[in-house]
Amino acid sequence: MKKYMVLGAAFCVAFAFTGCKSQESAYKKVWEKAQAQEEQNRNQAPAQETAPVVTPLVEKSADQTTVTNVDNATVRTEDVTVVSGPGLKAYSVVVGSFSLKTNAEGMQNTLKQGGYDAQIAYNSSINMYRVVASTYADKASAVQSRDAIRGSQYNPKSDAWLLFKK
Template structure:
């Protein structure tokens, strides 16, 4: 029985020492390789990279301001085609936006009953139907009309139609 224990112990030790030796060699090779790479980068002259960062100015495409912005009133601009109504002048007051044409025409009917010459215009860029309550040639008239309409339509905004 003692012989069997001694043989098993010696076999275990032989396996343990041979397996550690091969791992140790692999670790030694990896260590030497890392040291060589570190020495190589230490001897090289570091090159400085200068990154130029330009600030990003986000402004929605249809939320641009018209050149005549001396009164600081924001105006959206775009190309709109009139679906129903007499036609848009340069500056218009938009009181509603809908993705469904029937909803826009319903609001147009309500505005017409109140005495406005409302129109429905289509914005192909956003695929929205805009309900225009009033339209003017000058911005000042449109701003005054928008301010009056905001009592009933608080989200009314100005539109500059690019013709």
């Protein structure tokens, strides 16, 4: 009886392994078909490309001051607590967000060396430390500060944004 059970189990294992065929050849066929279609599309495309049209640069004198529309400035509302600093007013300019407090402290020190009264605020709902370069009671002052910080050496990616503290 044991011989028949072992023989039956061996037969089942052999059948299971022979029943599974590799799908690699199917993937290869699809890839080759896609390559052929791509090649055909390249051959049908026009051989001559036109040069892009470039609008000439017109220089204008800088005798006018650009005024940012304060009412349309995007503001994020978050519930944050101050970790390092004297405290936040209603509107703050955030120049960095970090998941590690040490990274936020490094940026805070850099900003302080640059003359900013930088602070660190913590958003517990998303576990992020926000580095605040400056904080203001009114939105207009915060927008002006954000625009001044954007593109500076302290915010080269121009990603400073406004935070409204709940």
